Amino acid sequence: METPKLTHVVLVSSPGLGHLIPAVELAKRFVLLYNFKVTVIAVTSQTSRAETQILDSVLTPSLCHLIDIPSPDITAFVAQNDAVVTRLCVVMREARPAIRSVLSEITPRPSAVIVDLFSTETIPIARELNILGYVFIASHAWMLALLLYSPVLDELVEGQYVDQTEPIKIPGCKPVRPEDVLDPMLDRNDRQYTEYLKLANGVLQSDGVLVNTWEELQREELEVLREGGALSEALNMKIPIYAVGPLVREPLLETNSSTELLVRWLDQQPSKSVVYVSFGSGGTVSSEQMKELAWGLELSEQRFVWVVRPPTEGVADAAFFTTGSSGIDEVGKYLPEGFVSRTSEVGLLVLEWAQQVTILGHRSIGGFLSHCGWGSTLESVTNGVPLIAWPLYAEQRMNAALVAEGLGLAVRPRVLPTKKVVRREEIAEMVREVIEGVEGVKGNRVRERVKELQKSAMKAVSKCGSSYVALSQLANRIAG
Template identity: 70%
Template sequence: MELHNSKHMVLLSSTGLGHLIPVIELGKRFLFHHNFKVTILAVTSQTSEAETQILNSSPCHVIQIPSPDLTGLVHQNDAVVARICIMMRAAVPAIKSIISKITPRPSALIVDLFGTESIPIARELNILSYVYVATHAWLLALLVYSPVLDVQVKGQYVDLTEPLKIPGCSPIRPEDVVDPMLDRNDRQYKEYLTIGNGIQKSDGVLANTWEELQRKDLQALRDGGLLSKVLNMRIPIYAVGPLVRQPELEPSSSTKSLLTWLDQQPNESVLYVSFGSGGTMSYEQMKEMALGLEMSGTRFVWVVRAPNEGATDAAFFTTGGHDNDDKMCKYLPEGFVLRTREMGRLVPEWAQQETILSHGSIGGFLSHCGWGSTLESIINGVPLVTWPLYSEQRMNATLLAEELGVGVRPKVLPTKEVVGREEIARLVREVIGQNEKVKSNPVRRRVKEIQHSAVSALSKGGSSYVALSQVAKTIGRE
């Protein structure tokens, strides 16, 4: 008879900060709140300095699995989703070997979205398996329903004139679909459908959202809900978020210098500008961004990354590389750095975002709308200027601006057209205005309400705390 350690679990993460950070934060909740031993298996690109730093600072036991040799498996034009899926599939033998050698055997395997093809390992080892969806319930609904849409819809989704209907959930506009759905002939679309089908093979799903935020979508997904009935979906759905990275106890020297400057600024007067761990923009858009920030007259902290004329996710596998002020100046309009030296601060490549967002002088966040960044903004009560670039970010932007009311958005999608400086200045002023306007700002009021809801959900006795406790009890009984 196999011996299991009912208080030991393995979490599997794919590469990329947007995947890795939520997995580590979930592991920390099990470790500190439910007394589990947690082992994190991280399949890494080994090209991201920020990824390495975060792995090394994790309180959980981390085993890094270097990216397998993908020669002949990945094509030059393959998108990020396809590359990660192929990487995770090629790593399955190494993942199985590591888990099989852990003694006594853990009682559960929790995989991120890109790790669903490792679920059969749990079946073979007779342990529980869960999928951790580090994003929101509306996206989860679209993902599991996509295999049905694949049969129902003819032609390209983006050519449709009516929104895609998801039983029991809000419909989604064709232009807001996730990147893999933009081209049904692309390799990443087939990988995306594989993920959607793989989720139901698990023993349950943990989502990085909370009951009070997305009750309608969660009810649709659960047993008895409209979507659940259509899919015959019987696995439990647990809302366990918002799980976000906490501010660093010991900030880096560059962050300390930035915090000193922020200490000198008025409360909620500074706009934080960042496009996540992988986001990039064209040279022309970077120029308009700079001039728009200057035109707004608003204090700002801008995480600057080299422009890219092709992919909007060009930095995904290399986050945290070093750059310097002289090099940054080459990307920006002539004289911009000198003219804005009193009102703004530029940070090369990557910043300790959670530490910056928690500072009292930050009053707005111009963001790519990655879900991790979105949650960090909400948990700190900071309203957003939405600037979606890739992945599910267009969907997130719509959720934030139109359903939740915690953000404002440009009139055109930044991935379709260059957003001009005047429009950027207008959006910034809408989020951060004069003191008397700030107090009556509906977006700011709404984000404070949701912030309170988020904090309550995670607190002892809150909906997310109770949900994760249920998962812990189920695993602990095995």
């Protein structure tokens, strides 16, 4: 009797939790649903405690094979003030020899390579080795549409995007306000813009694109991307688009003392009474904004868990490549005098990083003041937690526009937090809105809408749901 063919899939992830976590969750689906052998090639920053925890706790040898490639030394190829997008692109470019070596030597021979957005230069390597090459977009379909149309916009739009007086049009999609464009589009003279355009072209060289969304959430955007859709026609794009999300983490079974203390504190709070405040693994705010945020939380008179790190001035993603080793005394000097003692009974400060899925899944959490990274947004939705949208960098302004205005999942400040300091009174008002919620007001409508989409998300990934079917179609194509 002939032995069944073992299908081997390789996933390539660039540094950063926003890239690594969804890649890990995708890997788990291939193993658990289709019994594929999966190898994850993770190019890691070597500075993130959170990265290490995710890899150690999730990628067990029985589930996936992990190949950890330390981030190459790129000091000769970047300037000190180069943006994160530039650095990520250069890191993954310099990692190509190591990735090529792995793909050439691992057994059984991979049937497909699935790369994240910053790893698209691996697609030509897959081609040379006669391996199918796919791109996994860890964000949503509207962002993908803007990305793919950007080389056309580069020719059509004169001057800076942020100086345009009209929204930026994408065939078949909702237009994008100039202030909501992706970070690399903020300055067309910056090196990250050139790198960004290369990424867009790299996606189009693939055999298909996976998107971390689901059909019912973004049907219109997905249809314009597929063959026959307005954007697909404009780009002469014929590659399949697979909506396979939401790909989110499950709570980790951790026993470290800080997580235990946090959960014990949450256990003592009333249901849906706590606002969780976190700007992701890379986000930071200014010292003035940090003080206003503290005052706003105190004025709201609501319970809170706040993941704090030292402020920075003018660089919202300053923590992306840092180690995160500050102590409570260092952080405390940036908070209002007496804040820690005054709020000790209603608030909890967590240094640098926390087990976010454990927190969001707790019954006491009633709202999430978030940087609107797409992974965090999906974790909030799948736990039925309404959002306060506080975008900082990358595609987060676009995400905030989508969740607040397009989907009705969030309240948001009247001005972009990266443009102007959000004052304590407005912060207190937003926190009360999502936690207290009064019948007929926006906070209540947001909570109801989140519950609707929580059910929709769970249905999409369950057996016979839209994302389950899409991933099965891809798996069948890979298995041949």
